[in-house]
Amino acid sequence: MRDGVSFMAIPLGKNNAVTVVDRTLSELLSKKYAGKRLETVYFCRILKEIGVDLIEIDTKFLESIPKLPCGVAFLLRINSKEDVMRAFKSNVKYCIFPEKTLQDAETVRKAKNFGIKTTVEVKAEKLSDIDRVKNLSNLDLVDEVRLAGLDSIFDPLWVNKVKKLSKTLNKAINICPQDTYYSATALALEAIMGGINSITVSFLGYGKSTGFAALEEVVTATKVILNTEMKLDLSKLPEAAQYFTLISGIKIPENKPVVGKRIFEYQAGIHADGIEKDPETYEPFDPSMVGLKRELTIGKHSGKRALQRKLEELGIICKLEEAARILNYVREKSIQCKRDLLDEEILDIYKSLQFIR
Amino acid sequence: MKVKIVDTTLRDGEQRPGIALRASEKIDIAKMLSNLGIYQIEAGIPAMGGEEKKYMAKLMELGLKSRISAWNRMNIKDIKDSMDCMPHIIHISIPSSDIQIRKKLQKDRIWVEENMKRCIALAKDKGYEVTVGLEDASRAEPEFLAKIIGIASAMDVKRVRYADTVGILYRQDIYERIRKIKRQFKRIDLEIHTHNDLGMAVSNSIAAVKAGATYVDCTIGGIGERAGNCDYIKFITAAKAFCGLMNEIDLKKTLKVQNNILGMIRPAAS
Numbered sequence: 001m002r003d004g005v006s007f008m009a010i011p012l013g014k015n016n017a018v019t020v021v022d023r024t025l026s027e028l029l030s031k032k033y034a035g036k037r038l039e040t041v042y043f044c045r046i047l048k049e050i051g052v053d054l055i056e057i058d059t060k061f062l063e064s065i066p067k068l069p070c071g072v073a074f075l076l077r078i079n080s081k082e083d084v085m086r087a088f089k090s091n092v093k094y095c096i097f098p099e100k101t102l103q104d105a106e107t108v109r110k111a112k113n114f115g116i117k118t119t120v121e122v123k124a125e126k127l128s129d130i131d132r133v134k135n136l137s138n139l140d141l142v143d144e145v146r147l148a149g150l151d152s153i154f155d156p157l158w159v160n161k162v163k164k165l166s167k168t169l170n171k172a173i174n175i176c177p178q179d180t181y182y183s184a185t186a187l188a189l190e191a192i193m194g195g196i197n198s199i200t201v202s203f204l205g206y207g208k209s210t211g212f213a214a215l216e217e218v219v220t221a222t223k224v225i226l227n228t229e230m231k232l233d234l235s236k237l238p239e240a241a242q243y244f245t246l247i248s249g250i251k252i253p254e255n256k257p258v259v260g261k262r263i264f265e266y267q268a269g270i271h272a273d274g275i276e277k278d279p280e281t282y283e284p285f286d287p288s289m290v291g292l293k294r295e296l297t298i299g300k301h302s303g304k305r306a307l308q309r310k311l312e313e314l315g316i317i318c319k320l321e322e323a324a325r326i327l328n329y330v331r332e333k334s335i336q337c338k339r340d341l342l343d344e345e346i347l348d349i350y351k352s353l354q355f356i357r
Numbered sequence: 358m359k360v361k362i363v364d365t366t367l368r369d370g371e372q373r374p375g376i377a378l379r380a381s382e383k384i385d386i387a388k389m390l391s392n393l394g395i396y397q398i399e400a401g402i403p404a405m406g407g408e409e410k411k412y413m414a415k416l417m418e419l420g421l422k423s424r425i426s427a428w429n430r431m432n433i434k435d436i437k438d439s440m441d442c443m444p445h446i447i448h449i450s451i452p453s454s455d456i457q458i459r460k461k462l463q464k465d466r467i468w469v470e471e472n473m474k475r476c477i478a479l480a481k482d483k484g485y486e487v488t489v490g491l492e493d494a495s496r497a498e499p500e501f502l503a504k505i506i507g508i509a510s511a512m513d514v515k516r517v518r519y520a521d522t523v524g525i526l527y528r529q530d531i532y533e534r535i536r537k538i539k540r541q542f543k544r545i546d547l548e549i550h551t552h553n554d555l556g557m558a559v560s561n562s563i564a565a566v567k568a569g570a571t572y573v574d575c576t577i578g579g580i581g582e583r584a585g586n587c588d589y590i591k592f593i594t595a596a597k598a599f600c601g602l603m604n605e606i607d608l609k610k611t612l613k614v615q616n617n618i619l620g621m622i623r624p625a626a627s
Contacts, residue, residue: 152598152599181559182559182560182588182594182595183557183560183599185556186527186557186560190527193527205556214556217556220555221557225525255373255580255583256584257555258555258556258584271372274460277460278460280460281456281457281461282582283583284523284525284552284554284583285554299375300377331407335408338378339375340375340377
């Protein structure tokens with residue numbers, strides 16, 4: 001909990017919570033959301049419901065959406081003294097500076113004088129870079145340090161190193177893993193498990209360069225792996241995905257973890273069989289938890305039992321042997337079309353075979 | 358230490374709903390994978406019958422550089438179907454968690470032990486190289502896993518696949534698990550099979566390699582059941598950075614091949 005604003009955060013047992021910062025909007029080009037104010041405001045609100053405490057924006061955002069939505073806390077990226085004035089005028093309570101702006105003590109002091117909480121972003125790619133942070137000048141002026149990168153760190157001891165640094169500096173530390181080597185989500189999860197209480201992520205891991213830890217993966221992994229009771233509403237994730245696409249124009253791959261539309265489709269004989277008996281056999285978590293549904297599809301890899309069940313769904317009762325016979329035609333058609341079959345196509349095949357008989 | 362790639366695009370990848378390849382396309386993809394220098398291609402499931410079985414037999418005639426393996430459920434019929442195609446390797450997937458054994462198969466652990474022995478013996482007696490898969494190992498009881506590995510090892514199986522079938526592990530966890538197995542079974546080679554449900558398939562595979570796994574299952578573009586498998590190019594990129602491995606692989610050339618393969622897999626319409 002930070003003073004003033006009540007954060008929902010990811011609660012982890014008693015008196016322990018993780019503050020989540022989302023930097024998706026500051027990574028998107030401002031021209032994208034400029035014409036989509038309403039959608040952008042909705043996106044912010046949904047992010048908050050999913051568990052984001054602070055939404056990171058840049059000054060371009062303030063130009064397109066001068067009146068910030070209330071009930072949501074924002075973190076503004078600052079590059080100059082003028083930016084500090086903008087933060088003050090828009091009533092922003094949190095600011096983040098790049099490392100080089102820290103050299104300009106006056107800008108940082110100005111923010112402090114306005115009662116704005118300040119964070120400095122420091123790039124730390126390797127484990128040894130974490131030690132370097134202590135030597136930064138003017139560090140005493142900021143409230144928090146964000147360690148960005150951690151790209152190629154594997155040694156789990158990194159978490160202790162960060163916590164030690166936090167103690168030495170007597171400052172809060174936020175970590176923002178970069179996805180250069182596809183380990184950002186793993187790093188964010190390690191941070192949470194190790195007791196680091198502030199992380200920065202982005203929706204889908206979206207970022208200008210190599211991207212970050214994906215918000216939806218981190219919150220879902222926290223719930224599934226740590227099995228924590230969370231007040232967060234992950235079933236809002238598909239809605240967040242929709243607004244993200246509306247704002248950015250970026251389509252979300254169908255198999256994207258957690259938010260891909262088709263991740264809970266199943267077809268292969270062995271899987272369909274298992275899921276029919278108990279979905280737990282082949283699902284990491286219940287689809288409804290993240291606002292999705294499981295769906296049986298029929299295609300090249302279907303087995304006879306699945307086809308029999310599908311036909312039943314379509315109002316046709318047939319024996320297993322009959323389903324097995326129809327299955328050959330179904331598979332052939334699926335290979336021909338290079339996709340799964342629609343209900344009508346399955347019915348057509350059934351009818352044509354009836355006719356032959 | 359050297360790490361070998363097992364590409365399962367043509368098995369776990371193709372198994373993903375929405376993907377349906379014809380035999381000729383699977384052959385073309387296998388050729389491209391072999392040209393990439395992939396050690397092993399898990400080419401399919403002969404037990405599916407029809408097209409798939411014919412394609413597997415034809416694939417063997419080509420004499421590709423990659424070793425070709427056939428995937429099998431733990432039953433005699435599946436393995437006979439595979440042997441009809443004469444692959445280099447017969448892979449037998451053994452349900453190892455109680456969720457799989459009790460809920461899916463409605464059997465018990467003793468049944469699993471008995472059956473795996475019969476299946477391994479059948480393929481081994483015919484002179485096949487056999488690898489054993491621990492399906493749903495991440496949700497299995499470690500003691501039972503050790504028992505399965507012990508049985509396989511005693512039957513002279515040289516390699517065991519650890520499958521995080523539902524993609525719920527994280528890297529420290531997988532590191533500890535693989536280390537433990539490696540310590541107990543020094544002579545067994547370990548293969549890691551991850552899924553991307555929580556976005557950690559690549560980092561989990563890296564962790565397994567750091568812990569001593571020497572075979573890594575990948576698919577082109579990461580395609581596979583649900584959120585997919587460990588993405589080949591992403592794994593190579595990460596293995597270079599984290600382990601200093603795979604430096605001989607030219608990523609640009611690989612990316613081109615990936616695009617060609619994905620172009621064949623994705624239906625033109627959608």
